[in-house]
Amino acid sequence: xxxFSSRNWREYPQRYRLEASKFKxxxxxxxxxxxxxxxxxxxxxxxxxxxxxxxxxxxxxxxTAPGMWADNAPxxxxxxxxxxxxxxxxxxxxxxxxxxxxxxxxxxEFRRIQTESHHGVLSYGYKFVPKWY
Amino acid sequence: MRNVCVVxxxxxxxxxxxxxxxxxxxxDAALEAVKNSGVDHLDSLYVGCxxxxxxxxxxxxxxxxxxxxxMPGLPAMRVESACASGGMxxxxxxxxxxxxxxxxxxxxxxxxxxDCSGDDATAAxxxxxxxxxxxxNGATFPGLYALMATAHMAKYGTTREMLSAIAVKxxxxxxxxxxxxxxxxITMEGVEKSVMxxxxxxxxxxxxxxxxxxxxxxxxxxxxxxxxxxYIKVLGSGVGTDTIQLAQRADMTAIKAATIAAERAFKMAGxxxxxxxxxxxxxxxxxxxxxxxxxxxxxEKGKAGPxxxxxxxxxxxKFPVNTSGGLKSKGHPVGATGVAQVVEVYKQxxxxxxxxxxxxxxxxxxxxxxxGGSGASSVVHILEVT
Numbered sequence: 001x002x003x004f005s006s007r008n009w010r011e012y013p014q015r016y017r018l019e020a021s022k023f024k025x026x027x028x029x030x031x032x033x034x035x036x037x038x039x040x041x042x043x044x045x046x047x048x049x050x051x052x053x054x055x056x057x058x059x060x061x062x063x064t065a066p067g068m069w070a071d072n073a074p075x076x077x078x079x080x081x082x083x084x085x086x087x088x089x090x091x092x093x094x095x096x097x098x099x100x101x102x103x104x105x106x107x108x109e110f111r112r113i114q115t116e117s118h119h120g121v122l123s124y125g126y127k128f129v130p131k132w133y
Numbered sequence: 134m135r136n137v138c139v140v141x142x143x144x145x146x147x148x149x150x151x152x153x154x155x156x157x158x159x160x161d162a163a164l165e166a167v168k169n170s171g172v173d174h175l176d177s178l179y180v181g182c183x184x185x186x187x188x189x190x191x192x193x194x195x196x197x198x199x200x201x202x203x204m205p206g207l208p209a210m211r212v213e214s215a216c217a218s219g220g221m222x223x224x225x226x227x228x229x230x231x232x233x234x235x236x237x238x239x240x241x242x243x244x245x246x247x248d249c250s251g252d253d254a255t256a257a258x259x260x261x262x263x264x265x266x267x268x269x270n271g272a273t274f275p276g277l278y279a280l281m282a283t284a285h286m287a288k289y290g291t292t293r294e295m296l297s298a299i300a301v302k303x304x305x306x307x308x309x310x311x312x313x314x315x316x317x318x319i320t321m322e323g324v325e326k327s328v329m330x331x332x333x334x335x336x337x338x339x340x341x342x343x344x345x346x347x348x349x350x351x352x353x354x355x356x357x358x359x360x361x362x363x364y365i366k367v368l369g370s371g372v373g374t375d376t377i378q379l380a381q382r383a384d385m386t387a388i389k390a391a392t393i394a395a396e397r398a399f400k401m402a403g404x405x406x407x408x409x410x411x412x413x414x415x416x417x418x419x420x421x422x423x424x425x426x427x428x429x430x431x432x433e434k435g436k437a438g439p440x441x442x443x444x445x446x447x448x449x450x451k452f453p454v455n456t457s458g459g460l461k462s463k464g465h466p467v468g469a470t471g472v473a474q475v476v477e478v479y480k481q482x483x484x485x486x487x488x489x490x491x492x493x494x495x496x497x498x499x500x501x502x503x504x505g506g507s508g509a510s511s512v513v514h515i516l517e518v519t
Contacts, residue, residue, distance in 0.1 A: 011265055030381075032266060038376075058287070058385060060279035061332040062271065066255035069271050077276050077331075079380045087380040089280075090270050102287050113270060125270065 005121045015125035016110065018050040020086065029086050052108040053131060054082035061097045068114060076100040080128055082108075093127040105131035137230045138357035139349050139516070140364035141170020142476040147345035147464040148314040155189050155245040156201045162346035162469075163202050163241055170350035171360045176235035178202070178209040181222030181242035182468035183505075187257035189248050198241070215261035216417060218242060219347065219471025220503030220512035224370050226351040227514075231367075236356060241348035242473070244466035254342050258467070261506035263378045275339055275418065277379055277507040279331035282420040285386045286333065289435030291423065293333060297324040298441050299419040300337050300461055306448055307458020309490035314343050314464030338419040343464030347472040349479065363483035368404060368498070369515040371397025377509045388421075388508035391428040395502070398513040406430045409515065410496040411452060411481060413474035415504045416459040425502055426454065429513075453492045456481055471503035471512065482518035 013019040014032045021033035025042040031050055036043055059078035062069070069075070076092035078100060092100050093111060106128040114123040143165025150158060159180070167175075180194045191197070195209035212222040219242030226240035246254050259268045262277060285291045301321055307313040324337040357364040373393030376382055382389065399405055406429065414429070416422035426437040431452060440446065446454035457463050457477035460470060478499040480486045497518055504511040 014266075058280045058284040060276050060283055060334075062273060062276050062279075063329045063331065064275075064336075065271070066273060067252040069273070070252075072271065075271060077271055077280070079280060079385070089267055089272060089378070089380045102283070123269070 008121060008123055018052070018108065018126065020048050020050050021045040022048040029084055031086050031088055050086055051083045054080045054106060056092070056100065056102055056104045056106060056128070057081050057087065058102060059092065059100045061100070078128060080106050091127045092129070094129040107131045134231045135233055136354035137227050137367045138352055138354050138364040139367065139475060139479055140352055140357040140360055140362050141166050141168070141172070141350040142348070142479050143167070143169060144312050144347040144473055144476050145345070146312050147343050147466060149247045150344040151247070153344065155185055155191055155243060156197060158245060158344060158346040159198050159241060159243040160201050162243070162348040163198070163239060166239065166348035166350050169362065171362055172237050172350055172352070174237065175204060175207055175239050176237050177229060178207055178239045179222040179225050179241065180209065180211045181219035181240070181471060182211055182244060183213060183215050183218045184257045184260060184467070185245065187260065188254065189245050194243075214510045214512070215505030216415070216465070216467045217471055217503045217505035217510045217512050218468040220474070220501065220514070221372070221471065223349065223351070223472055223475055223514065224372060224512055227367050227370050230351050230353060236353055238351045239348055240351050240472055240475075241346065242469035242471055243346040244468040245344050246342045246466060247344050251342065266378055273331065275331040275334050278418040278420050279334045280379060281385055281424060281507070282333055285420060285424060288386050289438070291435070291438045293325065294321065295423065295438035295442055296333070296338055296419040297321045299416065299422050300324050302441070302447055303416060303455050303459040303461040306456050306490060307462025309488040310458045310463055311487050313458045313462050314341055315462050316458070334418055334420065340417045340460035340465035343466040345464055345466035345469045345473070347469045347476050349472060349475050363485070365479055365482045365516050365518045367514060368517050369398035369400070369402030371395060371399070371401065371513045372511070373397065374510050375508060377506065379507045386424065387434070388424055388428040388504065388511060390508050390511035391425055391502055391504060391513065392430070394511040394513040395429045398500075398515050402515040404498065404515060409498050409500050410494070411456060411492060412454050412500045412502065413457060413459070413477050414454060414502045415470070416455055416461050417465060419461070422454065422459065425504070429502060448490065448492055456486065456490055456492055471501070474501035474503055475514065475516070478516050482516065
């Protein structure tokens with residue numbers, strides 16, 4: 001199925017610049033941004049940019065991947081908790097997949113994610129890399 | 134609220150059913166349910182289906198299935214909540230009868246998954262996850278459950294052996310289920326030597342891609358009695374939801390939607406988990422069965438694994454789980470799974486489980502737990518035979 005590139009373009013603020021929403025009442029940050037705070041129903045928020053470092057809280061290595069990911073396998077996929085407590089999912093690049101561990105310190109980098117996506121365009125976004133790299 | 138019963142169930146053989154189409158699978162199960170219940174008409178129809186569009190380019194299932202069931206004119210609607218579509222269809226049938234809006238309703242589920250390539254089927258299933266923030270980054274369904282498994286192992290010391298024991302147990306039950314897709318036993322060693330999909334999950338930790346359908350007749354207690362067929366009562370029904378993204382859940386080692394759904398179902402039933410004697414739960418992956426047993430309160434956090442290893446959830450154990458073979462062995466035609474869980478509980482409670490699959494001790498109360506995606510939606514039912 002071909003999708004228009006506007007679908008990709010709409011996500012640029014999040015995927016390129018890590019923009020998130022921080023709600024006034026709870027002080028909680030959500031990524032991607034959302035209109036309503038699930039905890040307080042608050043809608044008053046400010047735009048913030050996520051910190052670019054954190055540590056891995058869980059991970060897997062995808063060894064058998066479908067479709068467009070088949071050539072990438074094996075690749076590591078992880079959820080990291082950033083220094084402000086926000087969590088997000090991304091691939092872990094620039095290291096041996098077998099070295100990825102819970103507690104590993106990471107930095108977020110701007111990377112190419114998909115070469116021929118259903119958007120029909122090159123898609124960029126973020127990946128985790130080891131902090132020491 | 135009226136008392137609601139299930140009388141008559143239908144389920145054709147599951148697997149790679151190349152001779153049957155989406156509608157053909159449904160009609161087989163639906164006619165069997167009508168026949169087994171003895172009803173002479175339906176007042177409405179719900180069809181649980183996750184992704185007939187991506188799988189076979191067919192939507193509009195309410196009208197299609199009513200038409201091919203030979204009942205054009207029947208109020209009919211398709212229900213979607215990813216892999217929980219079937220359980221949700223059953224809940225809507227329950228609500229419609231309980232509320233007095235209809236007397237005889239069919240709850241059904243169907244999925245035709247082998248008419249497309251494995252890649253296309255995997256992509257269709259991934260539509261239950263967050264496309265922009267999970268799937269975009271390379272997440273697959275085994276990958277999402279693998280992330281939960283890694284976290285659960287780190288927090289509670291859950292082992293490879295515990296996960297393997299779930300697959301082995303479910304295949305042992307499924308080997309006795311005539312409609313199961315993979316009715317054979319497997320070994321612990323076999324699971325551990327099978328191909329790795331997403332660490333730590335091997336292919337034999339994963340439920341298969343399946344064609345299949347299931348249907349049940351939902352009616353009032355009064356009508357169920359008159360029909361003179363074995364029936365069970367729906368004591369409680371509950372639904373819960375959670376964040377679509379796994380990363381945003383405070384605890385990635387539990388399925389909160391299942392906890393909430395169970396709390397609501399038990400409150401309606403006026404029962405507790407201690408009153409339940411067995412369960413059909415959503416083991417799309419082995420780790421899912423373990424996490425769900427803890428999330429439902431059947432075991433404390435971190436205690437399900439050791440209990441499974443000790444055989445407590447076996448057919449002759451203290452609390453049998455997935456006597457049908459579960460999604461693992463019976464198969465997982467996603468939209469049909471939730472209804473098939475009700476079929477199994479019906480069979481166990483009415484003493485009709487085939488081939489030595491009947492659990493001992495004439496159980497009185499059983500439960501079903503069905504969920505969508507990585508646990509963003511879940512539906513629980515408490516069922517009783519009187």
